[in-house]
Amino acid sequence: MSVRVGLLGATGAVGQRFVQLLDDHPTFDIAAVTASPRSAGESYRDAAKWRVDTPIPEDIAEMTVRETDPDALPDDLDLLFSSLPSTVGAEIEPELCRAGYVVSSNSSNERMAEDVPLTIPEVNPDHLALIETQREERGWDGALVKNPNCSTITMTPTLAALDQFGLSRIHVATLQAVSGAGYSGVTSMEIIDNVLPHIGGEEAKMEAESRKLLGDVTDGELSLHDVDVAASCNRVPSLDGHLENVFAELEEDPSAAEVHEALEGLDAADLPSAPEQPIHVFDDPERPQPRLDRMRGKGMQISAGGLRETPDGIQYNCLAHNTIRGAAGASVLNGELLVEAGIV
Template structure:
C-alpha cells in the first residue's frame, strides 16, 4: 500500500472531533498522526482526555496517543481537519495555513471569505481553483478549504440535480437533531417534549452558503446565481439526522416524476473517493420515508435521502448531520484535494 498522508485533528475531543477520528480510522489514504485539543486536554492520552460518546468503539490506534496543543509547531501532519469552535478557528486556522498545512475546516469562520473555497464535492468541485488565489492573497504556503453548515450540505446535494430545470426559488423548513448543537448545546429540559423554533445564525448560513455553493467561479470570483433562498430552522428532539422540508421553484416546471428521475440519475462522478457513498442521493417512494431513525446511516451516514416528491415541487431531504453534514464532509473534501493533486 502506498504511504498514507499524515492527518491531524484540531479539536479532537469534541463531538465533531470524535466523528473525524471515526472517519479517519483505517482510512486508505489518511493516517492519524496528531490529535490536538485545548490546554485542558493537552499532555494526556486521548483515552483519558476524551469522553468518547459515539456508538462505535474508541479506536485502538488513538487510545494511547498523546494529545498535543493546538499549535502548528506541535502538530505532525500534512492536512489538518478542524473541528474547532468558530471563535477559536478564526485565529488558529490561519496560523496552520500560514505554516504550510492544508486545513479542511468544519468551522464557519472562513466559509464566506471571498478567496476561501466552500465546497461540497458533488456540487462545486471547480471552486477548488480558489486555492491558488487564496495563497497569493494571503502569502500562505498552505490553505483553508471549508464545508458548509450541516443543514446546508443536506439541502445542497438535493438541489444540484434541479439546476437543469432552471432552479429559481428555494424555501426550506428544517427539523434539526440535537447533536448539531454539540454534547452540551441543548439541555434536556429545553428539548424533551418540545421544539425550539430558533437556531442562532442557522437561517442566515443556509441562505448565504447556498448561493456561494451554487455560484459560478470565473477564475477570480464567485458570481452568485439568481436564486432566492428562504429558510426557517428548528431544533427537534432527535439525536442524529436533520430532516428538511423543501419547496423548489423552477423555470421549467418539472413534474414530480421528472424530479424523481433527476435524483435517481444524479452522478457526480466521484466513485474513486473512499468516503463517497454508492449513491449520493437515495430516493424513497414510500409515503413515510425518509426517517432519521431508519435512514440516517445509509451509505455509512454519507448519503442524502430524499422522498415525498410532490407537485409544487415539494420534497423531504434527510442526512446524518455530524457525518454527512460535518466530519464526513471535510474528509470527502480532503479526498477530493488529494485526487486533484493538492495534497
C-alpha cells in the same frame, strides 16, 4: 499512498466522528490530535470522554493530545482536519496556513470568504480553483478549504440536481437533531416534549452558503448563484439526522417523475468515502425518517422523498446524518478531493 493527518479539536463531538471515520481509512493515517490547553498532555482516551457508538480505536486512544498550535504539531503532516469552534478557528487556521499546512475545516469561520473554497465534491469540486487566488492574496503556502453547515449540506445537493430546471426561489423548513448543537448544546429539559423554533445563525448560513455552493468560479473569481433562499430552522428531539422540508420554485415545470430522476441522477464523486449514489429517493411518502434512514451509505448518502408537484414547483423532504455527512464526513470527503486534485 499514505497521507499523514492531524485532527484539530479532536475531543469534541465532531472530532470524535473524525476519529471514527478515519479509523482504517485507505489513505489517511492519524498522526496527531489536538484540543484545548486544558487537555494537552493527556491521553486521548482520558481527554475525549468517548461518546461515539463504536469503540474508541486503541492506537488513537493512547495518543497524547497536543495543543492546537503550529509549534506543537509535527512538521511532516500532509493535511489537517479541523473541528475547532469558529472563534478559535478564525484565529488558529490562518496561522496554520501561513505555516504551510493544508486545512480541511468544518468550522464556520470564513465559509463565505471569496477566496476560500466552500465545497461539496458532488456539487462544486471546481471551486478548489480558488486556492490559487487564496495563496496569491494571502501570501501563504498552505490552503484553507471549508465544508458547509450541516443543514446546508443536506439540502444543497438536491438543489444542484434540480438546477437543470432553473432554480428560482427556495423555501426550506428544517427539523434538526440535537447532536447538531454538540453534546452539551441543548439540555434535556429544553428539548424533551418540545421543539425549539430558532437556531441562532443557522438560517443565515443556509441562505448564504447554498448560493455560494451553487455559484461559479471563473478565472479565480467567485460569483454566487442568483436563487433566492429562505430558511426556517428548528431543533427537534431526534438524536442524529436533519430532516428538511423543501419548497422549490422552478423556472421550468418538471413532473415529480422527472424530479425523481434528476435527484437520483446527481453525479457521484469517485472518492473513498463518497456514496455510489449521492441521493436516494423514496417512493414511500412516509420516508425518509431520521431513525430509519440517517445511516444510509454509512451515513454519507442523502435521502429524499415526499415528492409532490405544487402550483409553483416541487415540494419534497430530504435527510442527512448531520455529524457524518453534515460535518466530519464532509471534511473527510474534501480531504480526499484535495488528494485527488494533487493539492495534498
